[in-house]
Amino acid sequence: MDIIRLQDQFYILATSSRVDDRTRVLKHGDTFAVFDRFGDMEPVGIGELGLYHEGTRFLSRLGVLLGQERPLLLSSRVSDDNAVLTVDLTNPDVTVAEGVLVPRGAIHVSREILLRDGVCYERLTVSNYALEPISFVLRCRWDADYADIFEVRGTRRDATGRKLDPEVGESSVTLAYKGLDGVVRRTRISCDPCPAEMTDCELMLRILLRARESVTYHLTFACEVGRTTRTPAPFEAVLKSSREELKRDQAHATAVTTGNEQFNIWVERSAADLHMMLTDTDAGPYPYAGVPWFSTPFGRDGIITALEVLWMNPGLARGVLRFLAGTQAQEQNLERDAEPGKIVHEIRRGEMAALGEVPFRRYYGSVDSTPLFVMLAGAYARRTGDFELIRAISPNLELALSWMEVYGDRDHDGFVEYFRHSPKGLVNQGWKDSGDSIFHEDGTLAQGPIALCEVQGYVYAARREGSRLAAALGHGEVSDRLRHQAEAIQERFEQTFWCESLESYALALDGDKRPCRVLTSNAGHCLWTGIAEPAHAERLARRLMSDDLFSGWGIRTLAEGEPRYNPMSYHDGSVWPHDNAILAAGLARYGFRGHAARILSGLFDAATFLDLSRLPELFCGFPRGPGAGPTPYPVACSPQAWASGAVFMLLSACLGLEVDGLKGRVTFDHPAMPQSLEEVTIRRLRVGEGSVDLIIRRYERDVGVDVLDREGPVQVEVLK
Numbered sequence: 028m029d030i031i032r033l034q035d036q037f038y039i040l041a042t043s044s045r046v047d048d049r050t051r052v053l054k055h056g057d058t059f060a061v062f063d064r065f066g067d068m069e070p071v072g073i074g075e076l077g078l079y080h081e082g083t084r085f086l087s088r089l090g091v092l093l094g095q096e097r098p099l100l101l102s103s104r105v106s107d108d109n110a111v112l113t114v115d116l117t118n119p120d121v122t123v124a125e126g127v128l129v130p131r132g133a134i135h136v137s138r139e140i141l142l143r144d145g146v147c148y149e150r151l152t153v154s155n156y157a158l159e160p161i162s163f164v165l166r167c168r169w170d171a172d173y174a175d176i177f178e179v180r181g182t183r184r185d186a187t188g189r190k191l192d193p194e195v196g197e198s199s200v201t202l203a204y205k206g207l208d209g210v211v212r213r214t215r216i217s218c219d220p221c222p223a224e225m226t227d228c229e230l231m232l233r234i235l236l237r238a239r240e241s242v243t244y245h246l247t248f249a250c251e252v253g254r255t256t257r258t259p260a261p262f263e264a265v266l267k268s269s270r271e272e273l274k275r276d277q278a279h280a281t282a283v284t285t286g287n288e289q290f291n292i293w294v295e296r297s298a299a300d301l302h303m304m305l306t307d308t309d310a311g312p313y314p315y316a317g318v319p320w321f322s323t324p325f326g327r328d329g330i331i332t333a334l335e336v337l338w339m340n341p342g343l344a345r346g347v348l349r350f351l352a353g354t355q356a357q358e359q360n361l362e363r364d365a366e367p368g369k370i371v372h373e374i375r376r377g378e379m380a381a382l383g384e385v386p387f388r389r390y391y392g393s394v395d396s397t398p399l400f401v402m403l404a405g406a407y408a409r410r411t412g413d414f415e416l417i418r419a420i421s422p423n424l425e426l427a428l429s430w431m432e433v434y435g436d437r438d439h440d441g442f443v444e445y446f447r448h449s450p451k452g453l454v455n456q457g458w459k460d461s462g463d464s465i466f467h468e469d470g471t472l473a474q475g476p477i478a479l480c481e482v483q484g485y486v487y488a489a490r491r492e493g494s495r496l497a498a499a500l501g502h503g504e505v506s507d508r509l510r511h512q513a514e515a516i517q518e519r520f521e522q523t524f525w526c527e528s529l530e531s532y533a534l535a536l537d538g539d540k541r542p543c544r545v546l547t548s549n550a551g552h553c554l555w556t557g558i559a560e561p562a563h564a565e566r567l568a569r570r571l572m573s574d575d576l577f578s579g580w581g582i583r584t585l586a587e588g589e590p591r592y593n594p595m596s597y598h599d600g601s602v603w604p605h606d607n608a609i610l611a612a613g614l615a616r617y618g619f620r621g622h623a624a625r626i627l628s629g630l631f632d633a634a635t636f637l638d639l640s641r642l643p644e645l646f647c648g649f650p651r652g653p654g655a656g657p658t659p660y661p662v663a664c665s666p667q668a669w670a671s672g673a674v675f676m677l678l679s680a681c682l683g684l685e686v687d688g689l690k691g692r693v694t695f696d697h698p699a700m701p702q703s704l705e706e707v708t709i710r711r712l713r714v715g716e717g718s719v720d721l722i723i724r725r726y727e728r729d730v731g732v733d734v735l736d737r738e739g740p741v742q743v744e745v746l747k
Contacts, residue, residue, distance in 0.1 A: 049638045050076070051105055051112050052318050052666065054303050055142040055269075057081050057376070058250060059318050064103035066114040066138040066149075067091065075179060075319045075662075078147050078214075080250035082323065082377025084179060085214045088170035089248075091136065091151070093118050094163060098136055105639065107295060109303040110269045114138040121163075133157035136165075143265045145255075147248040150262045155236035162236075167246065168229040171214045173204035175379040180320060184384065193227035200227055206378040215249040217259070276302065281339035281712050283678065286705040293634040296641050297674045300666035301336065310353050311346025314672075317644055317664030324374045326351055326396035327458060328669050330403050331605060335672030337403075337410050338679050338686050339712065344407040345416060351400055352423040356391050361448040364392035364456075368430030370400045372456075385451065392452040393460075394435070394445035395482050397427045398489035402556075405492025408499070412688040412715060417496060428493050428509065431486055437476070441519045442536065443486050444476035457482060458606075459549070459584065463591060464598040465535050468544045470590035473537040480532045481549045483520045484556030487513050491557075517558050530566045532559075546576065546586035548606050554613025564617040571610060572622050579651025580633045581607040581626060587648075594648035594658075601660060604630055604642045605669035608676035615680040620699035627677040628701040633657045642670045678707065682723060682730075683746070691715040692742040695732050700725040708735075717741040 051062045060078045062068060068076040068089040078086035091098065098116035105112050116136040121129040137152040155161050178184060188206035199217040206212065222244075224231040234242060247259040259265075283294050305312045308324075315321070316328040329351070333344040354374065356365040363386055364372075372393035380388040404424055408417050417424075435443035445456040454462050457479045465473045490513035497506035524532040526542065532550040533542035551571050553559045559567065570576065575587040578594075581602040585592050594600040607630060611623035629651075634640045636656025643665035647658035678684070683696030691714055700707070700723070707723045717739020724731050732745045 049103075050665075051103060053105070053109070053112055053140065053142045053147075054315075054318055054322065056144065056306050057322075058142050058145050058147075059322050060086075060140075060142060060147055061319050062089075062112060062140070064114070065091075065097070065100055065116065066103070066112060066140055077174075077179070078248060078250065079176065079319065079322070080145055081252060082176045082375050082380065083212055084174045084176070085171055085212065085250040086147070086169055086248055087172040087174065088168065090168050091116070091138065092166040092168065093134065093136070094121070094166075096121075099131070107299060108270065108273050109299045110141055110273065111266065112138075112140040114140075118163075129157070129161060129163070133161060134163070139262075141262075141266060141269065143260075143269060145250045145257055146259045146265075147250075148259065148262050148265055149246040149248075151244045151246060152241055153234055153236070153243075154241040155238060158238055160235065160237045163234055165232040165234055166229055167218075167232075169216065169248075170228060171202045171204070173206070173212055175377040176320065176375075177377070177379050177385050182379070182385070184379070188378070195225060195227055197221050197225060200225060202227065206381075208378050208381040210253055210378070210381070213249075213251040215247075215251060215257070217247050217249075219245045273302065279711065282710045283339070283675070284708045284710075286707075287703055289635055289640075290631060290704060292640045293631060293642075294674055296639055297671045300641060300671040301332070301668060304666060304668040304671065305343070308346070308350050310349035312343060313346055313350045314343065314668040316669075317667035320662070320664055321667075323376070324350065324354075324371070326371045326373070327393050327399060330396065330399040331609070332668045332672045333403055334399075334406060335605070335608060335669065335676040337406055338684055339675060339709075341407060341411045341413075341688075341713075344403055344410075345413070348400070348404055348407060348416065348420060351396075352420040354389065355423050355426065360391075362386060362451075363388075363390050364447065364449050364452050365389075366391070366430060366434040368397065368426035368428075368434070370396035370427060372396055372453075386449050390452065392445075392447065392449065392456050394443060394456045394479065395458060395485050397430050397435070398443070398482070398485035400424075401427050401489035401493050402485060405489075405496055408496060408689075410686055410688050414499065418500065421496075421500065424493065424496065428489065431489065432512075435486070440540070441516055442478040442523075443482055444478040444536075445482075446476040446538075457549075459598040461597045463596075466543060466545065466591055467537070467541070468590070473535060473543050475538050477538070478536040479549060480520075480524050480534060481552035481556075483516060483524070484553040484558040487516050487520070487558040488556040490516070517560075520553075520558055521560055521563070525563055530570045532563075532567070545589055546570070547589075548576070548582050548584050548603075548610060551582065551606075551610035551613050554617055555609050556613075557616060559617070561617065568614055568617065568619045568622060571614070572625065574650075577625075577629075578602055578648050580629045580646070580657045582610050583648040585648075595660070597645070597660075600648040601645045602633075602648050602657070603645045603670075604673040605667075608673035608680070611677050611680040615683060618697070620681055620683065620697060623677070623680045624699050624701040627674075627681055628703055630673065630677065631701070631703060641665055642673060643667060644670055682707070686712070686714055688715045690742070691717065691740050692744060693719060693721070694744045694746065695723070695730075696746045698723065698730040698732070698745070700730055710735075714741045715739070719743065 058080045077084040101115035118134040135154040139150040191203035194201040198221040203213045222230040223233040249257040314332045316325040333347040356369040375387040490509045494506045494509035534545045535543045585599045611626040614622040643663040644667035682698040719741045720735040
C-alpha cells in the first residue's frame with residue numbers, strides 16, 4: 028500500500044472532488060450549515076455537508092424524498108441578505124406497469140431554510156399542480172454523527188464518545204451523543220403538523236392534495252450542548268426578526284454603489300457575507316474566519332478583515348480589538364505556543380479541542396497577529412479619534428510591543444521569528460501556515476526559527492503606530508524609543524532581505540540566517556506597511572505585476588517557475604483575494620494606483636464567473652484564458668471573511684481614500700478607477716461627529732469627487 032506522509036497534520040483531507048461545487052451556506056452566531064443545492068446534506072464528495080454548532084456536526088445527513096425517489100431540482104438560491112436558502116423541487120415521472128401515474132412537474136416542493144440561535148428551521152410547502160387529486164408519501168431522513176470539525180477535515184481519532192439511545196415521540200425525536208469530554212450534545216428534531224410516522228432516522232408524511240391545493244409543514248433541528256435547551260420560535264417570527272435586524276444595521280451602515288450593476292452584485296454579496304460571518308461576543312462583533320473549516324475566531328483573520336473595512340465600518344475594529352485584548356496571553360504555555368503579550372491565533376470549542384487532541388482550544392501559534400493588533404489599534408484611533416478605547420487597552424498594546432522585543436526576537440538580531448514549541452502546533456506560523464510554504468530556492472524546506480519578510484514589515488508598522496499612540500497619550504519617552512526601533516528595523520531589513528537578482532525581498536530568513544531567495548507575494552506586504560524604501564518599491568511593484576506572478580485574475584502567492592510552484596496548491600501558486608487587497612493597498616501607498624486598479628479589475632472579473640458572485644478563500648493560480656473563469660480550489664472556505672472584505676480595501680486603495688476622524692477629514696489622494704467603473708457613490712460615511720455622501724466619477728484623464736450631502740464639520744480633500 029502506498030503511504031503519503033504530510034507534514035501538516037491539520038491538512039484538509041479530500042478523498043474525492045465535490046459532486047457539486049455549488050454548495051449553499053447559512054450561518055448565524057456559532058451555528059452554520061452547508062447544504063447541496065437540493066437543500067440536502069449527504070456524505071458525498073469531500074464530506075463537509077452538515078449542520079454544525081460550536082465545532083461539532085449535529086446533522087451529518089438530511090434529505091427529502093418523494094416516495095423513494097429524490098425530487099428533481101428546479102432552482103436553488105440564497106437570498107441576497109443571506110437569511111434564507113430557498114429550494115424549488117418537483118417530482119420525476121412516477122410510473123406503474125400501465126404507464127405514467129404522476130407526470131413530471133405535477134408536484135412542487137418548496138424548501139425555505141434559515142438558521143437562528145442554534146436552530147435550523149425549515150418551512151416545507153408541497154403543492155399539487157395536476158388536474159386531479161394526488162396521493163403520495165414524502166419522507167425526510169437524517170443522521171447525526173457528532174463528528175468534531177477536525178474529524179470532518181480528516182484527522183483520525185483513537186477513540187470517540189458514544190451515541191445515546193434516541194427519544195422518539197409522535198412529532199419529535201431527540202438524538203444525543205456523550206463525548207469523551209463528558210459533554211452531552213443533542214439534536215432535537217420536530218415536525219408540525221404531526222407526521223404520519225416518526226422514527227429515530229426519518230419522518231413520513233402521507234399527503235393527499237386536491238388539484239391546486241397546498242400544505243405546509245414546519246421542521247426544526249435544534250442544537251443543544253450540556254444543559255442548554257432551545258425552544259424554537261415560529262418560522263415567520265424568526266424570519267421577520269432576522270430581516271429587521273439586518274435592516275437596522277443597514278440603516279446606519281456606509282453604503283457603496285456604482286454605475287456597474289454586476290459590480291454592485293459583488294459588493295452587495297460581499298457586504299452580506301461579512302454581516303453573516305459576524306458573531307456577537309461579550310466584547311462586541313467579531314468576524315469568524317470562514318465556512319466550513321474556520322468558522323471560529325482567528326486573530327489574524329479578524330484583524331485583517333477589520334482593516335479591510337475600517338474606512339467604512341470602524342465599529343468592527345472596535346469589537347476585534349476588545350476581543351483580542353481580552354484573550355491576549357498573559358503567561359507562557361508551551362503546549363499552546365503562548366507567551367505574555369501574544370495575540371491569539373485560533374479559538375475552538377469542540378470536543379477534540381476540549382480534550383487537547385488538537386491544541387486549538389486557545390492557541391497562540393501565529394507570529395503576525397501580535398504586531399497586526401497594534402497596527403489595527405493605531406489605524407482605528409486615527410479613523411475614529413476614540414482614545415477612550417485606546418486608553419482601556421493600552422496595557423495590552425504595551426504587552427504586545429514588549430512581546431515583539433522579548434519573545435519575538437529571542438536572538439536579539441533585530442528581527443521577529445517564530446518557532447513551534449507545541450509538537451501538535453503549526454510548523455509555519457505566518458499567514459501561509461501550510462507545512463510546505465516556506466522554502467529555499469532549491470525547494471528544500473526552511474528550518475526554524477524563521478523570520479518572514481512581511482512580519483518584519485508588520486513589526487515596523489506596529490512600532491510606528493505604537494509611537495504615535497504613545498505620543499498622543501503623553502508618553503513621549505516611549506514614543507521616541509518605539510520610533511527609533513522602527514527606524515532601526517527598517518534599515519536592517521533593507522540590508523538583509525533585499526535580493527537584487529529577484530528584484531524583491533527574500534521570503535524569509537531560516538534558522539541559520541540564510542535568505543529564502545524565492546519570489547512570493549509576501550514581499551508585497553512590505554509595501555503595505557511602508558518598510559520598503561522607494562527605489563526598491565518601484566522595482567518590486569513591476570515584479571509583482573509580471574506574468575509569472577500576476578495570473579490575470581490576481582497576484583499568485585508564488586511565482587510560476589519557482590521549484591514548489593503549483594497553481595493547485597494552498598499557498599504555493601494560488602490566488603488569495605485578501606492577499607491581493609493588501610498588495611493593492613501597498614502598491615497604492617507608493618503611488619502605483621494603476622496597478623491597484625488592475626488587481627481590482629482582475630478580481631472583479633473573477634467574481635462574475637463564480638457562484639453567487641462570491642470570492643472564496645482562494646482559487647487556483649492557472650493563467651487566465653479566453654472565455655473561461657478562474658479554477659476553483661476544491662476545499663476553499665466560501666464565504667471567507669477576509670475574502671469578503673477584499674473589495675472594500677481594493678476600492679479604497681484605488682481611490683486613495685483615507686478617513687481621519689481626529690481631523691474630521693476625508694482625503695482622496697490621486698484617485699484612480701478601473702475602466703469597468705464610471706462612478707462610485709458612497710453614502711452615510713461617518714467622519715468624527717458628522718457624515719458625508721460622495722460621488723466619485725471617472726473622466727478620460729481625471730477622477731472627480733463631488734459632495735452630495737454633508738452633516739456636521741466634514742472636510743473633503745482631493746489631492747492630484
